[in-house]
Amino acid sequence: MYLCIDFDGTIVDHRYPDIGEPVPGAIQWLKRLHKCGGRIILFTMRSDQAGRMLLTDAVNYLRREGVELYGINRNPDQDSWTASPKAYGELYIDDAAFGCPLIFPRKFARPCVDWKKVGPQVEHMILSRG
DSSP states (O other), X not given: OEEEEOSBTXXXXXXXXXXXXXXXXXXXXXXXXXXXXXXXXXXXSOOEETTEEHHHHHHHHHHHTTOOOSEESSOGGGGGTOOOSSOXXXXXXXXXXXXXXXXXXXXXXXXXXXXXXXXXXXXXXXXXXX
């Protein structure tokens, strides 16, 4: 299953252009979802331009945390059937998505994804595909 995952507010607290504290449970669930067969695509507005390596910083953060990425702002498997710049995913996880369960940890700038609810549901979806 292709999982397009936002960064700020989904994996880390909103502290753009800095990288905020990790959202509770995010890193652990991303690793677990990968082990279940999830293909994680980082799907973020962060970019590298004007001497600022904001996308590279996010990718390096995830690598240091042991999160394996299948793609970065694109799904490499879609190149054979479309030239669309939108990353193809079967599921998009984003704190700004309508209906996404949110929590508001103390000292966080804004609400963020509630991985205690999202993680198990996504894991079930992946494993149900058999």
